[in-house]
Amino acid sequence: xxxxxxxxxxIAQNSIHAEATLVEILxxxxxxxxxxxxxxxxxxxxxxxxxRVTDPFSTTRTTRKVGMGLPLLKLAAEQTGGYMEITSKExxxxxxxxxxxxxAFFYKNHLDFTPLGDVISTVVSLVQGSPDxxxxxxxxxxxxxxELDTRELREVLGDDIPLSSPExxxxxxxxxxxxxxxxx
Amino acid sequence: xxxxxxxxxxxxxxxxxxxxxxxxxxKRIVVGMATxxxxxxxxxxxxxxxxxxxxxxxxxxxxxxQTGCIGMCRYEPIVEVFEGDKRVTYIFVDPAKAKEIVEKxxxxxxxxxxxxxxxxxK
Numbered sequence: 001x002x003x004x005x006x007x008x009x010x011i012a013q014n015s016i017h018a019e020a021t022l023v024e025i026l027x028x029x030x031x032x033x034x035x036x037x038x039x040x041x042x043x044x045x046x047x048x049x050x051x052r053v054t055d056p057f058s059t060t061r062t063t064r065k066v067g068m069g070l071p072l073l074k075l076a077a078e079q080t081g082g083y084m085e086i087t088s089k090e091x092x093x094x095x096x097x098x099x100x101x102x103x104a105f106f107y108k109n110h111l112d113f114t115p116l117g118d119v120i121s122t123v124v125s126l127v128q129g130s131p132d133x134x135x136x137x138x139x140x141x142x143x144x145x146x147e148l149d150t151r152e153l154r155e156v157l158g159d160d161i162p163l164s165s166p167e168x169x170x171x172x173x174x175x176x177x178x179x180x181x182x183x184x
Numbered sequence: 185x186x187x188x189x190x191x192x193x194x195x196x197x198x199x200x201x202x203x204x205x206x207x208x209x210x211k212r213i214v215v216g217m218a219t220x221x222x223x224x225x226x227x228x229x230x231x232x233x234x235x236x237x238x239x240x241x242x243x244x245x246x247x248x249x250q251t252g253c254i255g256m257c258r259y260e261p262i263v264e265v266f267e268g269d270k271r272v273t274y275i276f277v278d279p280a281k282a283k284e285i286v287e288k289x290x291x292x293x294x295x296x297x298x299x300x301x302x303x304x305x306k
Contacts, residue, residue, distance in 0.1 A: 001223055010222050013252075069219045118227075125227055128234055129217065129250035156191045160199070166238030167194050 003117025004036070004106070007073045009125055011038050011102055014069060016130045018042025018100065022151075023126070027119070027139040033082075034106045034116065041099040044090040053086060073104055080110035120176045123148060124169055131164035137176075146179040148172060209247035211290055212266040213237075215277075218253035224260035225278060232282040233263075237290075246290055259301060265289060273301045 001007050008025060015023045020040035028035040045053060056071045074084040082105040091098040106113055123137050127150060134154070139146040150163055153172075161168065215221070215230045233248045256262060259275035263285065272295045274285060281299055289295045297303055 006222050006227065009217075009227060010219050013217065017252075067219070072219070072223075121227055121231055124234075125217070125230055125250075128230070128248070152188070153191060156188050157195050161195055165198065166234065166243050167198065168191075169234060170238070171191055171194060 001072060001076065001114065004034075004076065004114050005117040005119040005122040007069075007076060007114075008036065008038065008119065009122040010069045011073055012122075012126055012135075013129075015040035015042050015100065016126075016133055018044070020099065020133060022134045022136065024136040025123070025138075027116075029108075029139065029141050031142060032108060034108055036104045036106070037101060039099065039101045042091075044094065044098040044100055045088040046090050046092075050086060050088050054084070070102070073102070076114050077104040077106055079112040080107040082106045120173055120180070123176060124173050127172060128164050128169055131162045144179070146176060148176060208244070210245050210267065212247045212249060213285075213290070214249045214251050214264045214266065216252070216254060216260055216262040217250040220253055220257035221260045221262065224257075226261040228279050229261045229263065229277050229282050232279040233286065236283060236286040240286070240291065242290070256301075259304070262301075265295070274299045275301045275304055 001010070012023055012025060015038065018040060020042035022041050024037070024039040026035075026037040026039070028037075054070050054074050056068055070084075070086070077084045084102065084104040086100065086102050088100040089098045119139070123135065126133075126135055134150045135148070136151070137146075137148045153163060153168070157163070157168070163169075213233050215226055215233065217226050217230065230248070230250065237243060237246050237248055251264075254262065256275075261275075261277045263274045263277045263282070265272045265274070265285070272289070274281070274296070277285070277299070281296075285296060285299070
């Protein structure tokens with residue numbers, strides 16, 4: 001992937017596929033490092049599946065037997081000297097507290113660090129594709145915090161306006177652009 | 185956060201319009217957004233379609249959706265246009281081609297044959 005934000009888009013799709021109602025995308029950035037967490041309340045994975053989930057030959061897709069999403073994120077983190085880890089609670093065993101958390105840590109000054117890229121487009125694409133899922137995006141930067149929580153939007157908009165309406169997507173994009181622009 | 189007041193104004197504007205539910209559109213554009221599609225450049229293609237449909241005031245008439253991998257990763261980004269029971273499959277789509285597809289196929293009603301999978305497999 002050319003940008004980390006594309007890996008984020010890809011991994012968040014797994015959460016949606018796992019029937020998550022809330023997907024949190026958290027970025028914690030310093031001058032030296034970037035920590036990414038994608039946390040969902042989806043159906044989770046079994047211990048056994050978790051063991052082999054970063055193997056490209058593990059996948060839930062049905063069109064073929066190869067899945068590259070998590071292996072690619074792991075590679076992107078490890079090639080900077082960082083790491084990726086996954087914890088998961090399967091719905092069958094944890095009916096009230098299930099879901100998956102993927103954490104990846106990157107050293108930004110490493111030659112092989114993939115830039116974050118257009119994370120705003122990633123957020124907009126996720127909301128466009130899954131307007132009924134809630135997303136909480138928080139990007140902590142050294143000098144400011146950028147934040148979007150679709151639950152707050154839903155509170156204002158009510159139930160009859162889909163979040164995928166073009167007007168709403170435009171609002172989300174400009175809200176994020178505005179927040180990133182502040183303090184520059 | 186960008187003002188929620190603005191969002192309220194959007195809500196009021198939209199409540200006056202009848203919101204068409206999924207499935208009521210005349211045409212449906214579907215972009216492949218699995219790992220293969222994303223890596224090949226599907227995200228800007230998706231966003232181009234969303235913007236073009238909004239800018240041309242086609243919201244409601246044309247729906248833009250996302251799908252997973254359809255098993256032809258080497259042709260990604262793949263875009264399918266559905267109209268009734270007809271389907272046209274475009275391959276190697278980029279934002280420029282996406283604009284052209286909206287103009288000629290979605291608005292003009294003429295599929296762009298040279299961008300389709302049929303043309304590539306001849």
